Amino acid sequence: MKESVDILIIEDDEDINRLLCSIISKSGYSPKPAYSGTEAVIYLDSQKWDMVLIDLMLPGLSGEELLKKITKESHVPVIIISAKLETQTKINSLRAGADDYITKPFDVDEVSARIDSCLRRYRDLSGVQETNQLMYKDIVLDMDPKVVTVNDSELKLTAREYEILLLMMSSPNKVFSKANLFESVWKDSFYGDDNTINVHVSNIRSKLAKANQNEEYIETIWGMGYKLKT
Numbered sequence: 001m002k003e004s005v006d007i008l009i010i011e012d013d014e015d016i017n018r019l020l021c022s023i024i025s026k027s028g029y030s031p032k033p034a035y036s037g038t039e040a041v042i043y044l045d046s047q048k049w050d051m052v053l054i055d056l057m058l059p060g061l062s063g064e065e066l067l068k069k070i071t072k073e074s075h076v077p078v079i080i081i082s083a084k085l086e087t088q089t090k091i092n093s094l095r096a097g098a099d100d101y102i103t104k105p106f107d108v109d110e111v112s113a114r115i116d117s118c119l120r121r122y123r124d125l126s127g128v129q130e131t132n133q134l135m136y137k138d139i140v141l142d143m144d145p146k147v148v149t150v151n152d153s154e155l156k157l158t159a160r161e162y163e164i165l166l167l168m169m170s171s172p173n174k175v176f177s178k179a180n181l182f183e184s185v186w187k188d189s190f191y192g193d194d195n196t197i198n199v200h201v202s203n204i205r206s207k208l209a210k211a212n213q214n215e216e217y218i219e220t221i222w223g224m225g226y227k228l229k230t
Contacts, residue, residue, distance in 0.1 A: 004030060005028075005029040005030060005050040005051070005119060006029070006030045006032065006047070006048075006049050006050050007024050007029050007030065007031050007032070007049065007050060007051045007052070007053065007115070008031075008032050008034060008040065008043055008044070008049045008051075008052045008053070009021060009024070009031055009032065009033050009034065009053045010034045010035075010036075010037070010040040010052065010053065010054045010055060010058065010063070010066060011033070011034075011035070011053070011054075011055040011058075011081070012035050012036060012055065012057075012058055012059055013055070014035070016055075016081075016104070017033045017035065018033075019108070020053060020081070020111070021033055023108055023111055023112050023115075024115065026112070027112055027115065027116065029050075029115075029119075036058055036059045036060040036061070037058040037059065037060040037061025037062060037063070037065065037066050038059075038060030038061055039060070040054075040058075040061070040066055041061060041066070041069070044066075044069070044070065044073075048074075048076075049076050050076070050077075050119065050122075051076065051077050051078070051079070051115065051118065051119060051122075052066075052070060052076055052077075052078050052079075053078075053079050053080075053081055053115075054066055054067060054078060054079070054080055054081070054098075055080075055081055055082055056080060056082040056084055056089070056093070057082070057083070057084070063080065063082065064092075064093075064096070067080070067093065067096050067097060067098060068096060068097075070097070071096065071097030071180070072183070075122075075170060075171065077099045077118045077119065077121075077122050078097065078098050078099055079098065079099060079100045079101070079102060079114065079115065079118060080093045080098045080100070080101045080102065081102045081103075081104065081106065081111070082101070082102075082103065082104065083103070083104040084103075085103055091223070091224065094175055094224065095175065095177040095179075095180075095224050095225060096177070096180075097174070097180060099118050099173070099174065100114055100118055102114060121173055132144050134166070134169040134170065136169050136172055136217070136228055137215060137217065138150055138151050138212060138215065139155075139165075139169070139208070139217065141165065141166060141169055143166070146162060148162065148165065150208060150211035150212055151211060151212050153211055155207055155208070155211055156207070157204070157207065158200075158203075160185060160186075160200055161200055161203055161204050161207075163184075163185040164181055164185055164200055164201065164204060165204055167181065167184055167185065168218070168226070168227070168228055169228065172227075172228045173227070173228075173230075174227060175221050175224050175225050175226070175227045176225045176226050176227065177224060177225040178190065178197040178198075178225055180225065181197050181201075181225070181226070182196065182197055201218060201226055204218065205217070205218055216229045217229055
């Protein structure tokens with residue numbers, strides 16, 4: 001029997017919302033329907049969720065605005081389910097922090113599989129976090145003393161470099177835009193100053209390369225940002 005998993009479905013079309021709730025229930029999870037962005041905010045602020053599914057075209061508050069709110073306030077996985085087919089819309093959603101993007105009309109089995117896959121990645125990660133350590137390849141990040149080791153050798157990082165690496169290791173499959181990194185680490189609005197992020201990521205790469213020259217850790221996703229290299 002699967003553990004209790006609460007999933008919020010934000011979709012204004014009642015038939016599609018009902019179908020998504022059915023898919024989630026059959027997978028053994030607990031769905032909660034919301035039919036507008038305004039209603040969704042109430043649920044988002046009232047409890048913790050294991051996953052959120054969002055339609056982009058919503059009354060009250062748009063899906064894009066909800067995605068921004070969720071990624072700013074938590075690390076909950078988000079899947080966009082939308083009729084918008086434009087590639088740029090998908091890219092913008094992923095850059096803004098969405099973990100996956102499914103277009104309508106969708107295949108029921110595919111939606112179920114993607115939800116399972118996304119939850120599994122995050123549950124594996126949360127299991128590591130309980131020990132207050134994050135591990136990726138031969139990097140071990142210990143969150144209590146804020147110590148990072150590579151091949152059992154301590155890496156000397158600045159506070160900003162540590163925060164960037166912590167953020168990336170917390171979501172190893174996510175592509176982080178420069179805006180994501182800046183606003184999360186500097187706690188300030190991003191005004192397009194690429195150089196600040198570029199320099200810090202370059203310094204992290206350099207230090208990791210010195211610790212293990214045979215491994216690559218961070219890759220640049222052209223036009224989108226950075227992610228850990230798989």
